[in-house]
Amino acid sequence: MSNEELRTAADAVLARLVGDPTGRARLREDQWRAIEALVADHRRALVVQRTGWGKSAVYFVATALLRERGSGPTVIVSPLLALMRNQVDAAARAGIHARTINSSNTEEWETVQAEVAAGEVDVLLVSPERLNNPDFRDQVLPRLAAATGLLVVDEAHCISDWGHDFRPDYRRLRTMLADLPQGVPVLATTATANARVTADVAEQLGTDGGSGGGTDALVLRGPLDRESLSLSVLQLPDAAHRLAWLADHLDDLPGSGIIYTLTVAAAEEVTAYLRHCGHTVASYTGKTENVDRQQAEEDLLANRVKALVATSALGMGFDKPDLGFVVHLGSPSSPIAYYQQVGRAGRGVEHAEVLLLPGKEDEAIWRYFASLAFPPEEQVRRTLDALAQAGRPLSLPALEPLVELRRSRLETMLKVLDVDGAVHRVKGGWISTGEPWIYDTERYVWVAKQREAEQQAMRDYATTTGCRMEFLRRQLDDEGAAPCGRCDNCAGARFSDKVSGDALDAAKGELGRPGADVEPRRMWPTGLAAVGIDLKGRIPAGEQAAAGRALGRLSDIGWGNRLRPMLAPQAPDGPVPDDVAKAVVEVLADWAKGPGGWAAGAPDAQPRPVGVVTMASASKPRLIQSLGARIAEVGRLPFLGSIEYAAGADTARVPRSNSAQRLRALDGALVVPPELSSALAAVEGPVLLVDDLTETGWTLAMAARLLRRAGAKGVLPLVLAVQG
Incomplete structure (x- = not known):
């Protein structure tokens, strides 16, 4: 098949994917370049493009074309269940049979694995945590790597500890990459990576941008401006005024949207208050049961609620093209994380409002989350010594009493040590490998400094008199960043800081209760x-x-x-x-x-x-x-x-x-x-x-x-x- 014929076939798949009965849908030039690299040249590609650009179209179109050529199933590593649900539905529109293996469908794993073995699955979505589950890693992953026709790493910035959402499970992809047969294409995608994160992701995946190492990778990085987004910041005196503002102005915001809070407690408070004021909202946090999360997503997609009041649990992967607004009640600690969250809005509409309402409590919350960073060397060594002395696998509950770390932080640390080769996860827990391990002090110090710089950038974003979109684009090292002409600093303030007495009294009552x-x-x-x-x-x-x-x-x-x-x-x-x-x-x-x-x-x-x-x-x-x-x-x-x-x-x-x-x-x-x-x-x-x-x-x-x-x-x- 010539490249012209391949392009025609690719556009036809895109038309099915987006539901275009006329067949006139056409891939963007960089979408086609990525698909061509994957399907025709069997290369590795790293795509850094803004949210809503159409990264999923690249891997679904590539999957359809590769499957027609007899390739094995595509394996997509996805970080969130919301993303997986959206992807399965999107794949079906293009005639692609997608299945998932994640923590919410354990009862289906054997059936899914049998369908994959029988060649009935075109796309398998896997959560990164599965990659180091002993049974999956030792029994399923080798067979999967041998049969894979395309490996996709979605939200690839999670690989980098320079990024805002580092997840050590993603580092396990190195093993899968090493086990892939020669010529299997690899696609990594993200919307939120500055130059340092992009370089680190490329290194982790063995995609060095064509600078050497024999990978001959293609790196496609596009402009990150979102012309539909109008950014604003509103400084209000206290939490009561911020809640009252929401109560007074929520219905003025276009369509339906998301109100982000920094903590679960705040999400629950805001939800209760807005419901008391007559607004149709629902909370969505890490503590929300999976069935309730799914219902909340469906209600927002169908515009049955004005907003979801959410923590970062509703982030990557939630796809609602007509999302009309994103409000942050409290400032995230990173401009990259902020850009990633506001990117949920305005994908399929001409205008969406993005509003930040910073609070006095923000920095205390930043300090708390910063305290959960990679532990000091003394605690790491204590953990390694405990595993070495045990002489047998130790589960997290068994290891926890021996070290001065909470379980969640201990588990994250062990995952990093696993990737570094110092420990290994087996049935029954964790063991020491006995391999030498060096505490990378310089890297951890630099990561901590990066976090401090990001926090200062968010302070600067809230107070800048310059273009806010330009500010965010520069934080992501986006070449060609220029004034947007749409934000409150470019086009003038669109929101008054006035609140009604009734709403303020109600907010004070709610917060003062x-x-x-x-x-x-x-x-x-x-x-x-x-x-x-x-x-x-x-x-x-x-x-x-x-x-x-x-x-x-x-x-x-x-x-x-x-x-x-x-x-x-x-x-x-x-x-x-x-x-x-x-x-x-x-x-x-x-x-x-x-x-x-x-x-x-x-x-x-x-x-x-x-x-x-x-x-x-x-x-x-x-x-x-x-x-x-x-x-x-x-x-x-x-x-x-x-x-x-x-x-x-x-x-x-x-x-x-x-x-x-x-x-x-x-x-x-x-x-x-x-x-x-x-x-x-x-x-x-x-x-x-x-x-x-x-x-x-x-x-x-x-x-x-x-x-x-x-x-x-x-x-x-x-x-x-x-x-x-």
């Missing part, structure tokens, strides 16, 4: 024997805390903004402020009247508290003691005393890492003094246990165990804030 649940610990963490603690299984009912209450979450945009600076490690200690004490009393009143409360007529009423106990504190003793005293005074309850630190206990640092390490530090560090024991023996009923902050819940659990053993008939935790 105190109260958050504190879930008690019911089970001891696994592996405590490894750190010398003889506790396991379910915490006995007679040693548990009851469900408790907090004034707020540190991650929310209501009380979180008030409590965050007050509870910061460097904040001075002092008596509880009057407004905070008053709000805590409101929490107590609501608690008493609600389910499981102690007020007359409360559903499932429980015994009334008979006293107040405070927690020991090395950093905020005056705050906690004054809070306990105020609660005792208002509630007309006796102040029974305080749990104290044992003599010689190290109060300087209780690690806020994983559960086992935290319990090891707490074991024996807290005591019930004799005078408190005597006071507990003299009362009949539960006690309020007062503290400033709970993060893991283990301090409250250990304190409750001590109090129950000392004679307390029940323990009701009451804290100022929940971390998270």
